[in-house]
Amino acid sequence: MAFRGATFLLFVNWLCIVVWLSSTFESIDASIVVLVTNDTYIDRTAAFGPRIPDEGLYLNLIAVESLDSQEETTACHRLSSGPQNASWVALVERGGDCSFVDKVRNMQASGAKAVIVGDNQKSGLITMYAREDTSDVLIPSVFITQNHYRELQYLGMELGTGFLVQLLPDEMDWPVLDAIVFIILSPAFVVLFMFFLWKVRQRQQRLADLAPPEVVSNLPIKVFYKAKVRDNEPLECVICLEEYQDEEELRVLPCRHEYHTACIDNWLTTRKKFCPICKRDICAPTETTPLLGSSPSLPSPRLSQACLSGGASPHSSMSESELASSSSSSTASLEQVQGCGGADADQDSGHVIVTLDSDDAAEPSLSMPAFTLP
Incomplete structure (x- = not known):
C-alpha cells in the first residue's frame, strides 16, 4: 500500500514538472522597447538562430517595405540595396511564398542584424520553427502579434525610418542543464520525503508493538522454589536459557508462562509485547482483567x-x-x-x-x- 502511494506521488510529481516546464517554456517571452516613446512590445524568440544576448541589442528599426522597390512586406527575396546604417533590425510581415527561416536568411543577406516578424492575422504569439538545417542563420529573430506589428509600422511612418529600439532577451531563458538538474532533484526530494514518512511510520509501529513499563511492572511476580516445582513445569528461562535458582523472582504473564523478571521485562519493553512462547499479547483484555470495572460480588x-x-x-x-x-x-x-x-x-x-x-x-x-x- 505504501509502495502504491509512493508511486502515485512520483507520477503526480513528474506530471506537474512536465506541465510546468511546458507552460513555462511556451510562455517565455522577450520584449522590444522603443526608446523614444518608452513603449514595450512582447515578442517570442524563434527556435532557430542565436539567442539575443543578455545585455540586449540596440538597433534601428526599419520596415522592409520602405527599402524594397516592390514595397513588399514579406521579405521573400533579398533587398537590392540595404540601408547605409549597419546596425538595423528588419520589420517584416508573416506570409508570402517563403518560410520564416527564408525571411531571416534574406534579411541577413541584406545586412540586417536581427529580424522582427509581425503576424498577418489576429492570433497569439507563436514560436517560429524550421525543418531544415539552420546552422547558416547567424542573426536572432523574434515574432510579434498583428496589433504590435501595425503599431511599429505606424511609429515608423510617424518617427521616420530608423528609430532606435532595444531587443531584450527572454526573462526566463533557463539553460538546459538547469532544467535537467531540476527535473532530477525534484523526484529525489519526493523520495526523501516518502522515506522520512516511512521511518516515522515504522517508529510508530515499533512503539505500538512494545508494552508500557507501567503495565509490565504490574504483572505478578512469583518466588521460585525448586522443591515446589510440579511435573512438566519448566526449570529454565527460555530467554536467557539459564536454570531458575531458589528464591529467584519470576515474572508471570497472563498466559501463565514464567520468565526471569529482568529477562521478560526487557523483552516486553524493548522487543515485543507478546509472550515469547505463545505470542499472546499481555496488553490485551482477558476474562480475569476485563476492560470494565470489577464485579461488585468479588x-x-x-x-x-x-x-x-x-x-x-x-x-x-x-x-x-x-x-x-x-x-x-x-x-x-x-x-x-x-x-x-x-x-x-x-x-x-x-x-x-x-x-x-x-x-x-x-x-x-x-x-x-x-x-x-x-
Whole structure:
C-alpha cells in the first residue's frame, strides 16, 4: 500500500514538472522597447538562430517595405540595396511564398542584424520553427502579434525610418542543464520525503508493538522454589536459557508462562509485547482483567487484587502484622483467599499456595507469605 502511494506521488510529481516546464517554456517571452516613446512590445524568440544576448541589442528599426522597390512586406527575396546604417533590425510581415527561416536568411543577406516578424492575422504569439538545417542563420529573430506589428509600422511612418529600439532577451531563458538538474532533484526530494514518512511510520509501529513499563511492572511476580516445582513445569528461562535458582523472582504473564523478571521485562519493553512462547499479547483484555470495572460480588478489593495479579508481588501482599492484628479479620481473610481460587497452608515451607484456577491442575501455582492464625 505504501509502495502504491509512493508511486502515485512520483507520477503526480513528474506530471506537474512536465506541465510546468511546458507552460513555462511556451510562455517565455522577450520584449522590444522603443526608446523614444518608452513603449514595450512582447515578442517570442524563434527556435532557430542565436539567442539575443543578455545585455540586449540596440538597433534601428526599419520596415522592409520602405527599402524594397516592390514595397513588399514579406521579405521573400533579398533587398537590392540595404540601408547605409549597419546596425538595423528588419520589420517584416508573416506570409508570402517563403518560410520564416527564408525571411531571416534574406534579411541577413541584406545586412540586417536581427529580424522582427509581425503576424498577418489576429492570433497569439507563436514560436517560429524550421525543418531544415539552420546552422547558416547567424542573426536572432523574434515574432510579434498583428496589433504590435501595425503599431511599429505606424511609429515608423510617424518617427521616420530608423528609430532606435532595444531587443531584450527572454526573462526566463533557463539553460538546459538547469532544467535537467531540476527535473532530477525534484523526484529525489519526493523520495526523501516518502522515506522520512516511512521511518516515522515504522517508529510508530515499533512503539505500538512494545508494552508500557507501567503495565509490565504490574504483572505478578512469583518466588521460585525448586522443591515446589510440579511435573512438566519448566526449570529454565527460555530467554536467557539459564536454570531458575531458589528464591529467584519470576515474572508471570497472563498466559501463565514464567520468565526471569529482568529477562521478560526487557523483552516486553524493548522487543515485543507478546509472550515469547505463545505470542499472546499481555496488553490485551482477558476474562480475569476485563476492560470494565470489577464485579461488585468479588471479595474484598485488596485480596481480590492479589488473586487477580498473582498474589506474589510485594506491592499486593499484606504484611504478617496486619493479618495477625485481629483474629476475626484473619479468619475472614483466609476464607476470602480460599474463595479466590483455593488455598493450602504449608507450615513447613512457610507459604500459602494460592491456585489461580482450580479446574486445571497442570497450571502453576503462585505463592504468598504465610500468616499464622491465632
